[in-house]
Amino acid sequence: MTFRIGQGFDVHAFTDGDHVMLGGVRVDHDRGVDAHSDGDVVLHALCDAMLGALALGDIGRHFPPSDARWKDADSRTLLRHCDRLLRERGWRVGNADVTVICERPKVGPHAEAMREGIATDLGIGVDDVSVKATTSERLGFTGRGEGIAAQAVCLLVRS
Numbered sequence: 001m002t003f004r005i006g007q008g009f010d011v012h013a014f015t016d017g018d019h020v021m022l023g024g025v026r027v028d029h030d031r032g033v034d035a036h037s038d039g040d041v042v043l044h045a046l047c048d049a050m051l052g053a054l055a056l057g058d059i060g061r062h063f064p065p066s067d068a069r070w071k072d073a074d075s076r077t078l079l080r081h082c083d084r085l086l087r088e089r090g091w092r093v094g095n096a097d098v099t100v101i102c103e104r105p106k107v108g109p110h111a112e113a114m115r116e117g118i119a120t121d122l123g124i125g126v127d128d129v130s131v132k133a134t135t136s137e138r139l140g141f142t143g144r145g146e147g148i149a150a151q152a153v154c155l156l157v158r159s
């Protein structure tokens with residue numbers, strides 16, 4: 001088999017705080033997110049896409065919320081762990097595409113920094129990583145500003 005495809009989705013509720021972690025980048029905001037780790041929806045969705053591509057389960061299986069090791073964990077650590085799992089099996093991410101869904105914060109000004117960090121962690125080119133954003137036109141939980149969501153797809157190729 002030459003290719004594998006995976007998709008991932010993650011949500012975190014907003015809570016009190018002054019920043020959110022998105023794609024490994026600290027983004028100043030008037031809310032934080034409720035999470036066991038740093039609550040980075042971009043990296044969690046991407047990890048799930050990578051794991052899903054090889055039918056390796058999900059991040060809750062690999063990094064259980066019941067495990068104190070992942071308390072306040074930097075999600076870049078989780079991403080690099082998932083990358084190792086793929087590479088041990090002879091695969092790497094060919095390209096990945098992530099969409100963040102929220103009214104605020106604005107993601108666009110931070111998208112390049114996210115792409116660069118993700119590309120570094122995955123050992124691939126920045127042109128192989130896409131980070132985009134959309135509002136949900138004020139509809140639903142993201143539209144009401146109750147939480148933030150991200151979805152990701154990735155293609156795996158033989159390393």
Ligand SMILES: Nc1ccn([C@@H]2O[C@H](COP(=O)(O)O)[C@@H](O)[C@H]2O)c(=O)n1
Pocket residue numbers: 101102103104105106107108109133134135136137
């Ligand atoms: N959190 C967000 C949401 C959107 N953007 C950028 O704004 C554009 C327009 O959003 P619509 O939901 O009205 O389509 C979108 O294409 C993004 O470029 C953003 O940066 N951060």
Ligand SMILES: C[C@@]1(CO)OP(=O)(O)OP(=O)(O)OC[C@H]1O
Pocket residue numbers: 010011034035036037038039040044059060061062063064065066070071
């Ligand atoms: C990342 C983990 C780590 O314990 O916890 P959370 O930060 O709460 O994030 P979630 O997206 O719910 O994924 C589950 C866990 O693997």
